[in-house]
Amino acid sequence: MRIRDNFLPRPPPRSTKRAVKFSIRQLLTAQGAIFKADLMFLFLAASVSLVTGILINQLRDTPLPLVYKDKAERLQDSVQRIASKEAPPAPAPAVHLPEKLSLDEFSSYVENKRGLILDARPEIFHRLGHVPGALSLPRDDFEKGYAALKDKLEADRSQPIAIYCSGASCEDSRLLKKSLATLGYTNLALFEGGWGAWTGAKKPEESAQ
């Protein structure tokens, strides 16, 4: 019975005016006490939630570090770990790609298969659809992605590589370009329009094999 009342409390009976004879001060102190009790309870609830959240986090495969590291710092850490076991940088390339590719330049690059294409978005998006021939090297899982593509990438550090992510506002492709440059890759280009511009222009798509 009590549970039902809890779940769906009834409105109070209509009171007659004579029955309500509080002074305002009385009302305020009574309300204030309830309010204080509510705040105390909420403070307790917040503390319990925080402890629970931290405990759940410790049980994860890759717990969130207690001091936050932003995307660039996390990527930098991965690059450092890879670089420490890496070979020296490649010689200067014969032909340099421009720093940035326009949609036309990028689509001719793709059609003529002039070099590698890297998709910097999370792996799931690559599986759903990507630029034809693009390989997945997600910014958020760089170490694993790099290990998978190691042979293709390290065959020639001066080969042309074009990088894209979801669109102009995503920073994944820029971060990836910087990391690859740190690892000694010399012929890198950014397609800033990314997946948004590519699909917007109704260019061909490819999805998971």
Added chain:
Amino acid sequence: MRRCLENRWFLLLLRVVLGGLFLYAGITKIGNPQAFADSIATFKILPAHFISIIALGLPPLEVLLGFMLIVGWKARTASLGITALAIVFGVILGQAIARGLSVDCGCFGSGEPSAVKTWLSLGRAGLLFLAGAWLYFSKTLKSFESAK
């Protein structure tokens, strides 16, 4: 109007909708704390030491408050908590708009930063505030708690 808003079925509906929203928001964020931490970072108001704390602590609190509101255990207290959170969300979203930051709300998991979505989120925070405040001050819930 007021009688309609005090209707106990209406209040139940409001609680279930509001509670369900918080439950859902909390659960999606517990699933991916890193994405939520990245969303918080786009607001540029918290130092690195606090971002993780909020990213880990806020989602369980949302789940707890949503659950309390739905089952009716200390529902009024929970609605006060939700009202307070709505104010905090509103202020944070408002400052982001005022500073012209490109933020990702991260309210229900993460997405692309977008200005339109930030305005929508601000509007939603306003609605959360109204609903929460109404529940807190509604006579039906109040009278039930003081009768105990």
